[in-house]
Amino acid sequence: MPLASSVIVPYVSSLRVYEPLAAFPEPERTHWARYARRPVLPTGQDELRAALADLLPTPPVAVPVHESGDAYVAEADGVVVVCPWRTRLRGWQALEELPEHYPPALLDAVLPPLVRRQASADYARWRERNPDARPWIRTSVWQVPVRWFVLFGDEEREFAGADGEQAARLRYRTPMVQARRRVARGLRTLRQQEGEGREGPLVTGLVDVGRWLEEFHPRSLVELDYGGLTHVLDETQLAEDRSAADVAEGIGALRAGDAEGAAAAYERLAERWRAVRHRQFAN
Numbered sequence: 320m321p322l323a324s325s326v327i328v329p330y331v332s333s334l335r336v337y338e339p340l341a342a343f344p345e346p347e348r349t350h351w352a353r354y355a356r357r358p359v360l361p362t363g364q365d366e367l368r369a370a371l372a373d374l375l376p377t378p379p380v381a382v383p384v385h386e387s388g389d390a391y392v393a394e395a396d397g398v399v400v401v402c403p404w405r406t407r408l409r410g411w412q413a414l415e416e417l418p419e420h421y422p423p424a425l426l427d428a429v430l431p432p433l434v435r436r437q438a439s440a441d442y443a444r445w446r447e448r449n450p451d452a453r454p455w456i457r458t459s460v461w462q463v464p465v466r467w468f469v470l471f472g473d474e475e476r477e478f479a480g481a482d483g484e485q486a487a488r489l490r491y492r493t494p495m496v497q498a499r500r501r502v503a504r505g506l507r508t509l510r511q512q513e514g515e516g517r518e519g520p521l522v523t524g525l526v527d528v529g530r531w532l533e534e535f536h537p538r539s540l541v542e543l544d545y546g547g548l549t550h551v552l553d554e555t556q557l558a559e560d561r562s563a564a565d566v567a568e569g570i571g572a573l574r575a576g577d578a579e580g581a582a583a584a585y586e587r588l589a590e591r592w593r594a595v596r597h598r599q600f601a602n
Contacts (some may be wrong), residue, residue: 330551331367334457334467334528335542336495337393337400342536351401355392363391363546366404381430381438382410395494395540402455402542409454411442453534461551462592465566466524467543469505470498470532473564480554487549489557495532495539502529508574551595562588 340348340355366389383406391402414435417426426435446452459467471491479488502525509522518526532541549557565588572580 330461330547331363332459332463332467332546332548333363333542333544334459334470335391335402335544336455336532336535337391337395337402337540337542338455338536339395339398339400339538342539343401350388351390351403352399354388354390355399355401360392361389363544366406367547369406378434379430381414381434382441383407393492393540393542395538398538400540404456405454408452409456409458411438411445412454414438414442453531455535457531461548461596463543463545463548463562464524465588466521466528468563468566469525469570470501470528470541471543471563472497472501472567473561476561476563478558480558487554487557489545489549489560491543491563493541495535495537495541498541499529499532502532505570508570512573548595556591560591562591 340352343351369387386407387404389404391404393400393402414430417430417435421429471493475491475493477488477490477492481487506522506525506529509525510518513519513522543563545552545557552560565584569581569584569588572578572584
């Protein structure tokens, strides 16, 4: 059930994979089949509130003690598809990445070293028993990584303006087979442009996303959700945001040998997201 709170937890975008029930082994398949029939299901804001609530106790809970039994549910071509939250697994993985993003003093203040060491030891033991586990969700703060847009076409863009208490929403959804095809085509074009053995960050990131997608059922649904970023951008900006189209246009221009066209598409994209990142440091 959604948490009883009107507090908005903003600024996180998500890339999600929804798998058909047939992709899950029993008894998990039965659990998700029953779960999907619930009349009310939690939202992305509920997921983030629950995660932040664990940081309030003293000492803070770095990673949930138990794995979440919640998921996002959708329908693809008449088939129920499910995206498990797996907040415990994602918490462990995020904990490993924190030193890359925060100075030691700040990290120690929020999550003391003893708490982090215990969580890392728990993850190592769990990983031995679950070597093939992977998350269904990837998140990013204050931006949507450019490589995520490669997976989608502008025709798959879904925008809904604010309606009463409901905030504006912007997302993309595409079949897994289409997402994989776009990753492959994008990689071919970018590698030809950069030259053999000179892979830049976009290629490296796209390779990583492609490998992640290969872990899932071929009949899955892939979703890019702007999530809390819709509280950073006003409705006019969201309505005019065609980032996936800009990325597709830029890659198409590179494929055609049009360097000026590719540069123009990239500049539109960069300018849009530069404005968002500036707000991160406004206060």
